[in-house]
Amino acid sequence: MYEATTRGRTATGLVSSRAGSRVVLLATSVLPEFRGKEVAARLIGGVLDELRMQGKSATATCPSTAAFVNAHPKYADVPDPAFPQSRSRAWALNTRPKGPRRRPPAHCRPCRSPRR
Known part of the structure; x- marks a missing residue:
């Protein structure tokens, strides 16, 4: 685990x-x-720089x-060419419905009454 x-x-x-x-x-x-303060971007950039210096490649399964x-583009050499990102992520990008999000049916909305 990497931390900032x-x-x-x-x-x-x-x-x-x-x-x-x-x-x-x-x-x-x-x-x-x-x-919103770019701390994740600085961490990801630092991790990718470190991996590059160590001669390692990366596979990103995290959407961020x-x-x-x-x-x-300066990090284009770090992703592993055989496994640049997870298949599940690629699948999610290709199968996401197009157009505006639809509201869930009424029976799926959270109940506003107190629990019994």
Whole structure:
């Protein structure tokens, strides 16, 4: 797990797993008070820089990490060419319904009455 701290507090974390010379970047989490301050972007960039220096490749299964890599061409050499991102992520991108989101049916909405 990679972590970034701000003023002595953990602000964000990136969960990873190693598979030989490849690192799978699984999930990114940012504490609410640090959201919108680019701490996750700095952490992801630092992790990718470190992996590059170590000669390792990465597979991004985390949507935030995959979006970061896609938005920053300077990291194009870090993703593993055989496994650049998880199949489930690629599947999710290709199967997401197009157009505006539909509201769920009335019976799926949360009940506003107190529990019995």
